[in-house]
Amino acid sequence: MSGKVSILEALGFRKASGxxxxxxGRTLAAAIISFIYFLPVLFIIFTAIKPQDxxxxxxxxLSPTSLFGLIPDQFVFTPTLENFGSVFERSMTxxxxxxxxxxxxYFFNSIVIASSSVLLALVIGTLAAFGFSRYPLKxxxxxxxxxxxTRMLPAIVVIIPVILMFRAVGLSGSYTGIILLYTAFNxxxxxxxxxxxxxxxSLDVEDAARIDGSSDVRVFFKIALPQVIAxxxxxxxxxxxxxxxxxxxxxxxxxxxxxxVPVAMNQAVSSGxxxxxxxxxxxxxxxxxxxxxxxxFFLQNHLLRGVTFGTVKR
Amino acid sequence: xxAPTATASPPPLTRIAPDNWKLAILVxxxxxxxxxxxxxxxxxxxxxxxxxxxxxAAFAINxxxxxxxxxxxxAPAIAVLFVMNIFPLLWSLGLSFFAYQSNQQSIRFxxxxxxxxxxxSELTATANWLAxxxxxxxxxxxxxxxxxVGFLLAMLFAKQFPLRKYLLILVLTPMxxxxxxxxxxxxxxxxxxxxxxxxxxxxxxxxQFVLMSTKLGAVTGIVFADAWMWSPxxxxxxxxxxxxxxxxxxxxxxxxxxxxxxxxxxxTFPYIRGLLMLALLFRTIEAFKLADLVILLTKGGNDTxxxxxxxxxxxxxxxxxxxxxAISYIMLFMVIVLTNLYLxxxxxxxxxx
Numbered sequence: 036m037s038g039k040v041s042i043l044e045a046l047g048f049r050k051a052s053g054x055x056x057x058x059x060g061r062t063l064a065a066a067i068i069s070f071i072y073f074l075p076v077l078f079i080i081f082t083a084i085k086p087q088d089x090x091x092x093x094x095x096x097l098s099p100t101s102l103f104g105l106i107p108d109q110f111v112f113t114p115t116l117e118n119f120g121s122v123f124e125r126s127m128t129x130x131x132x133x134x135x136x137x138x139x140x141y142f143f144n145s146i147v148i149a150s151s152s153v154l155l156a157l158v159i160g161t162l163a164a165f166g167f168s169r170y171p172l173k174x175x176x177x178x179x180x181x182x183x184x185t186r187m188l189p190a191i192v193v194i195i196p197v198i199l200m201f202r203a204v205g206l207s208g209s210y211t212g213i214i215l216l217y218t219a220f221n222x223x224x225x226x227x228x229x230x231x232x233x234x235x236x237s238l239d240v241e242d243a244a245r246i247d248g249s250s251d252v253r254v255f256f257k258i259a260l261p262q263v264i265a266x267x268x269x270x271x272x273x274x275x276x277x278x279x280x281x282x283x284x285x286x287x288x289x290x291x292x293x294x295x296v297p298v299a300m301n302q303a304v305s306s307g308x309x310x311x312x313x314x315x316x317x318x319x320x321x322x323x324x325x326x327x328x329x330x331x332f333f334l335q336n337h338l339l340r341g342v343t344f345g346t347v348k349r
Numbered sequence: 350x351x352a353p354t355a356t357a358s359p360p361p362l363t364r365i366a367p368d369n370w371k372l373a374i375l376v377x378x379x380x381x382x383x384x385x386x387x388x389x390x391x392x393x394x395x396x397x398x399x400x401x402x403x404x405x406a407a408f409a410i411n412x413x414x415x416x417x418x419x420x421x422x423x424a425p426a427i428a429v430l431f432v433m434n435i436f437p438l439l440w441s442l443g444l445s446f447f448a449y450q451s452n453q454q455s456i457r458f459x460x461x462x463x464x465x466x467x468x469x470s471e472l473t474a475t476a477n478w479l480a481x482x483x484x485x486x487x488x489x490x491x492x493x494x495x496x497x498v499g500f501l502l503a504m505l506f507a508k509q510f511p512l513r514k515y516l517l518i519l520v521l522t523p524m525x526x527x528x529x530x531x532x533x534x535x536x537x538x539x540x541x542x543x544x545x546x547x548x549x550x551x552x553x554x555x556x557q558f559v560l561m562s563t564k565l566g567a568v569t570g571i572v573f574a575d576a577w578m579w580s581p582x583x584x585x586x587x588x589x590x591x592x593x594x595x596x597x598x599x600x601x602x603x604x605x606x607x608x609x610x611x612x613x614x615x616x617t618f619p620y621i622r623g624l625l626m627l628a629l630l631f632r633t634i635e636a637f638k639l640a641d642l643v644i645l646l647t648k649g650g651n652d653t654x655x656x657x658x659x660x661x662x663x664x665x666x667x668x669x670x671x672x673x674x675a676i677s678y679i680m681l682f683m684v685i686v687l688t689n690l691y692l693x694x695x696x697x698x699x700x701x702x
């Protein structure tokens with residue numbers, strides 16, 4: 036008996052502590068449901084490794100392997116890595132020589148713009164959230180609600196004045212302009228999220244430190260901030276996911292040098308008048324998914340622990 | 350809600366002093382408005398920038414003099430939000446009182462005429478009201494679907510089991526996809542000729558299946574795609590609440606033979622109420638802005654035009670900038686009423702509990 040258990044334990048099937056234990060039934064149900072939920076994404080990833088001519092075949096090709104004869108041959112395709120190459124270099128005209136597509140630049144732009152605006156919003160927003168939480172202004176709730184209001188209007192309404200403003204001061208098509216805009220775009224969520232984390236902290240420790248002569252700056256950095264690291268991780272991930280895929284602002288405000296991947300993706304698959312290039316779109320999306328997938332995966336534990344404190348308090 | 354520095358009362362609005370931030374905001378907003386309306390954009394931007402700096406400086410000086418850290422900490426965020434969001438919002442609010450088209454030079458003050466026009470004019474009002482009703486349908490169904498699916502997924506993942514970490518990231522992935530890619534691929538899944546859905550239905554019934562040909566089908570298709578993408582957002586927030594419930598509460602309840610149903614409402618629910626609220630709040634705000642999926646899946650056909658897509662057409666394609674601004678402020682008013690209702694109900698419940 037004990038021998039069996041230890042083998043299972045070695046595979047990770049041990050009794051867990053903390054959040055209770057689910058039986059085999061629940062595990063199986065979760066596995067099946069997660070897999071079904073993931074299927075549309077899996078199909079996109081498989082399309083990325085399909086030869087171009089079977090992308091729209093009827094019946095649809097579903098799998099790169101027949102899984103030892105489990106899947107009938109008509110649904111199986113031969114995988115290829117060609118599509119990933121054509122993301123970065125392909126011929127733009129029929130029979131033309133391969134040209135670089137500039138996608139390496141667009142990936143670089145996406146990474147720079149998304150990460151710097153989310154980090155900037157995190158720094159400014161955390162300071163503001165601490166202010167709102169610990170040193171309430173008169174009409175604190177009103178300020179918070181006005182900040183939330185900035186998320187409510189459709190982007191198209193804000194964008195017209197912003198375009199005019201950027202043109203007037205030469206910020207259109209520059210990194211600075213779009214990073215600042217995304218920072219503002221992320222601030223509402225960051226402030227609301229971080230404020231609820233700070234609200235949940237016990238004030239006793241901070242008061243004790245103050246009585247012992249710690250400065251307010253020291254209290255913030257040494258006592259409050261370490262307790263909300265999980266919240267910072269959670270806010271970072273949510274902000275990153277939203278900024279990474281933002282389309283409308285990027286379409287209207289980024290220039291040729293600062294174009295982000297969603298905009299370039301939209302152009303790459305719909306230009307040329309030949310209809311959607313399915314395998315190319317899938318290859319771009321698969322590559323584009325990897326960074327944000329990895330960040331989420333590695334911050335996942337923080338994410339679960341992190342939002343634990345976050346609640347709406349007004 | 351008393352400030353720690355309540356002894357130092359805020360300066361009266363009329364006194365001119367470097368630390369009178371209320372006056373600074375008032376002057377800043379007024380001067381900005383005047384500058385926007387009177388001066389060309391190249392000049393007015395710098396005036397507005399100077400006003401933002403003035404407000405920021407007033408905040409900083411005030412904070413420094415009174416050891417009033419609230420203002421000092423909040424100032425950078427307010428400055429960024431003012432320049433990038435609040436100022437453009439005020440600008441378009443101003444525009445909604447003018448007759449202005451972005452492809453023409455002329456601009457003239459018309460008061461509330463734009464609002465009257467978009468709400469009552471025979472030519473435009475019908476389309477606006479239809480788009481508004483469609484948006485209401487989408488908000489109700491997408492938010493309901495996301496809350497239910499997200500909640501059920503969270504319940505599924507609430508307990509520890511093997512491979513949970515890896516299965517969880519599979520469910521989270523739809524949220525990370527770019528809307529461009531997932532939207533375009535949903536047109537493929539729904540495609541009557543090549544699509545997987547029609548292939549499956551076809552091989553079962555022998556008839557060709559066209560999902561998007563009716564309003565019901567089109568709405569279902571869009572709601573399904575949106576709910577699939579954003580249910581993980583709700584799930585993650587609810588899951589965080591479920592995981593935080595102390596285990597001993599359930600053990601005590603089990604000893605007292607409390608029913609599962611009652612356990613949920615008395616133990617679990619209070620821990621996730623706030624998070625459900627946050628999810629509901631942000632999903633409702635986003636659902637009102639639903640446009641990209643509609644553009645990709647139906648282009649507004651089959652009576653699926655939403656107010657947000659309608660707005661893009663009016664403001665961007667037809668260049669009716671000020672009419673678009675008027676519509677969006679009517680929409681903003683509705684979202685504000687709705688979110689305040691949510692927050693009011695949430696506060697009342699949490700105080701009653």
